[in-house]
Amino acid sequence: MTWNWRDKDWPHFRWDAAALEKLEQSFLHQAGVVSGCLKHMSEDENSSLTVELISTEAVKTSEIEGDILDRDSVQSSVRRNFGLDTDARRIAPAERGIADMMVDLYRSFDRALDHKQLYTWHKMLTSGRRDLHDIGRYRTHEEAMQVVSGYAHNPKVHFEAPPSQSMTAEMSRFIDWYNATAPKGPQSLTPLARAGVAHLYFVSIHPFEDGNGRVGRALSEKALSQGLGHPTLLAMSQTIQAGRKTYYQMLEQNNRSLDITAWLIYFAETVLDAQKATQELIDFLIAKTRLYDRLRGHLNDRQTKVLERMFREGPDGFKGGMSAEKYIALTGTSRATATRDLADLVQNDALTRTGERKHTRYWLNIKSAL
Numbered sequence: 001m002t003w004n005w006r007d008k009d010w011p012h013f014r015w016d017a018a019a020l021e022k023l024e025q026s027f028l029h030q031a032g033v034v035s036g037c038l039k040h041m042s043e044d045e046n047s048s049l050t051v052e053l054i055s056t057e058a059v060k061t062s063e064i065e066g067d068i069l070d071r072d073s074v075q076s077s078v079r080r081n082f083g084l085d086t087d088a089r090r091i092a093p094a095e096r097g098i099a100d101m102m103v104d105l106y107r108s109f110d111r112a113l114d115h116k117q118l119y120t121w122h123k124m125l126t127s128g129r130r131d132l133h134d135i136g137r138y139r140t141h142e143e144a145m146q147v148v149s150g151y152a153h154n155p156k157v158h159f160e161a162p163p164s165q166s167m168t169a170e171m172s173r174f175i176d177w178y179n180a181t182a183p184k185g186p187q188s189l190t191p192l193a194r195a196g197v198a199h200l201y202f203v204s205i206h207p208f209e210d211g212n213g214r215v216g217r218a219l220s221e222k223a224l225s226q227g228l229g230h231p232t233l234l235a236m237s238q239t240i241q242a243g244r245k246t247y248y249q250m251l252e253q254n255n256r257s258l259d260i261t262a263w264l265i266y267f268a269e270t271v272l273d274a275q276k277a278t279q280e281l282i283d284f285l286i287a288k289t290r291l292y293d294r295l296r297g298h299l300n301d302r303q304t305k306v307l308e309r310m311f312r313e314g315p316d317g318f319k320g321g322m323s324a325e326k327y328i329a330l331t332g333t334s335r336a337t338a339t340r341d342l343a344d345l346v347q348n349d350a351l352t353r354t355g356e357r358k359h360t361r362y363w364l365n366i367k368s369a370l
Contacts, residue, residue: 004204005162007258011173011204013197015261017190023268024190030275031228037282042289047084049285052314053233053278054078054106057221058098061214061237064244067094074099093128098214100124105218109225113178115171118207121218125211138167138207145206158248159255161206170205177201178219182226191227195220196267197260204255224271235277239270284315287366295348302331303341307350310364321361322351 004010038046055075062069070092077099079086091099101124108117123136134140145161162170178198181189189197202216217237224232240247246266254263288311299307306327310318318326327338342362345351351362 004255004258014259015264019261024192026272027192045285051078054102057237058102060241061217062098064241065213069095097124097127106231109222109231113175121215122208132209134209139164139209158252167207171207191224192268195223196264198223200263234274236274239274280315306330321363
């Protein structure tokens with residue numbers, strides 16, 4: 001099997017820049033739209049959006065790799081990083097580590113890349129791990145670094161990375177390329193092209209014993225942020241996770257050649273979808289604020305608690321909708337009171353109602369607040 005890094009021209013990737021031109025224009029246009037929306041949000045709304053997106057990205061970038069984290073713990077750790085009010089919960093190393101890494105990415109997006117930053121991210125990412133030999137440094141094991149699936153007696157090799165002894169040289173060359181292609185660098189690239197190449201280039205080297213996908217996606221977001229001149233606050237990992245199978249297929253299909261036009265088109269389209277998801281979240285948070293402003297003084301403690309619980313689910317909403325039974329379970333109230341509270345929320349346009357009798361469900365009425 002021939003891998004891209006075995007090509008005599010490695011790591012000089014090739015692509016059709018014209019195929020990305022309209023996608024690059026769309027990216028910059030939508031980034032301007034999002035930036036304009038943020039300027040019309042209050043400081044509290046901006047803080048909520050930042051925490052929400054960073055927390056979601058932290059959870060989703062881990063979920064892509066099969067690691068399921070506690071979202072409330074991640075969000076609590078993110079809030080703590082920003083000096084915001086939070087609960088006193090005890091946060092496990094995995095949740096704290098990924099939160100620290102994503103906040104550092106947000107804060108240091110404009111800093112030139114170096115080995116130290118990558119080592120720091122890896123230490124954060126692998127916080128609490130006892131099964132790895134190389135933490136906060138590039139891999140050193142002698143056996144081949146392979147991405148495999150299937151049974152141990154008959155594995156399918158999806159990719160084999162360069163040998164460990166070449167990691168320092170490979171990563172020094174990668175870092176030089178990354179900084180040279182930055183907006184003010186001597187080999188400056190357009191944002192989507194640079195971010196897409198950075199991701200594939202980095203995971204092709206696979207420099208760490210574990211965590212390469214998460215660091216690779218962080219490097220893409222850093223590149224996009226540098227291209228815009230501010231943190232992207234992009235729902236990229238959330239979007240990738242929604243199409244996880246395609247993501248891995250595209251990586252596999254593009255790790256055998258230095259012609260990566262297909263990968264860059266896929267990656268660019270994924271980023272545009274992520275921008276749409278970010279815009280949906282902005283609209284959602286604005287609607288939440290307006291709804292609470294309109295209902296101020298008209299909600300009892302039970303209704304406030306239930307609405308907060310529903311809003312915590314984000315734009316996709318409370319799975320299966322709110323029912324009288326769920327309302328009772330959340331508030332500990334009687335069925336008669338639950339029915340009356342829900343009817344009042346519908347009357348005040350906070351919720352909409354569908355179905356009848358035992359099939360009755362209630363949904364956040366976001367459209368009424370926009």
